[in-house]
Amino acid sequence: AGELLKKGQLVYLEGKLQTRNWEDKEGVKRYTTEVLCDTFTMLGRKMDNNGERPKSPPLEDDEDDLPF
Structure with missing residues (x-):
């Protein structure tokens, strides 16, 4: 697993302590x-390929559509 994982990646594992x-x-x-x-x-x-997460698109500001 060490060659597949990078620091900061989330994983779920099952095993014994x-x-x-x-x-x-x-x-x-x-x-x-x-x-x-x-x-x-x-x-x-x-x-x-560089071990980084792709950038997320910026969130749109929809505050004008809020009913309050």
């Missing part, structure tokens, strides 16, 4: 929690 512990070089006990992903789905709009 796994927590591990170890001792670092100074003997301090450390913990890490990882997601063991079974499936994931990319959400949101597709990215362009």
